[in-house]
Amino acid sequence: MEWRDQGAILSVRKHGETSAIVEVFTGMHGRHSGVVRGGISRKLTPVLQPGSQVEVTWRARLEDHLGTFVVEPVRSRTAAVMNDRLALSGLNAITAMLRFCLPEREPHAQVYAGSIQLLDMLGVSxxxxxxxLRWELMLLEEMGFALDLSRCAVTGSFDDLIYVSPRTGRAVSRAGAGDWADKLLPLPLCLLGQGGAETGELLQGLTTTGHFLNLLAQDLGNRPLPDARNRFIDLLARTERD
Incomplete structure (x- = not known):
């Protein structure tokens, strides 16, 4: 068995004395692991960094074997984030969430394209x-937890949508919320795709997506969301306070 693809490195862990098991999110083969011979050498260590874009050739005797990777560098993203704590934290959150949400060896073309675009923005845009934040919305949709933010679930109105139902994931207007407003999740304009956002709005949006990601986590064996996401949000919140 053999295939060739391009992707972003999600994780690297030592394997034996000189090798590494590398997990890559590829365009056509999804989240896939393989052994890289000499992966902890001085030559390959700078290449095998989370977030780096690589060409990989995977080989195995049988399809269900772990197999081996031959890795060729395409683009490093390390320099863009190393001097930016928030961007580095964001990179760790992205790679951790992809590992957490996506099943192994299953292609997700839309998520792949969006993830590469997002990784390219880190420390640059x-x-x-x-x-x-919008990437988390896409991830939820891909995993079957899409939010319907198009109109109010109560009144049918398209206007003044400021809440999300924690049960249905549907938008709720100010008028439609009534006495239930304090039990609903925030719907900042940035979640509706309307313009930019201040940090406070982004944190509100991440609270809402986090609620539904936790519901997804229950479906995935009731596991907690990755600590890397929590650390990223905590760091973002500190920048708001500062």
Whole structure:
């Protein structure tokens, strides 16, 4: 068995004395692992960094074997984030969430394209945190937890949508919320795709997506969301306070 694809490295762990098991999110083969011979050498260690874009050739005797990777560098993203704590934290959150949500060896073309675009924004574009929030929306949709933010679930109105039902994931207007407003999740304009966002709005949006990601986590064996996501949000909140 053999195939060739391109993807972003999600994780690297030592295997034996000189090798590493590398997990890559590829365009056509999804989240896939393989052994890289000499993966902890001085030559390959700078290449095998989470977030780096690589060409991989996977080989195995049988399809269900772990197999081996031959890795060729395409683009490093390390330099863009190393001097930016928030961007580095965001990169760790992205790779951790992909490992957490996506089943192994199952292609997800839309998520792959969106993830590569987001990784390319880290440390480069000011809007990457907003892009991360919208990426979580896309991830939820791909996993079957899509939010319906198009109109009010109570009145049918398209206007003044400021809440999300924690049960149905549908938008609720100010008028439609009534006495239930304090039990609903926030719906900042940035979740509706309307313009940019201040940090406070982004945190509101991440609270809402986090609620539904936790519901997804229950479906995935009642596991907690990755600590990397929590650390990223905590760091973002500290930048708001500062």
């Amino acid at each position: 000011r809007d990457w945190v907003l892009a991360y």
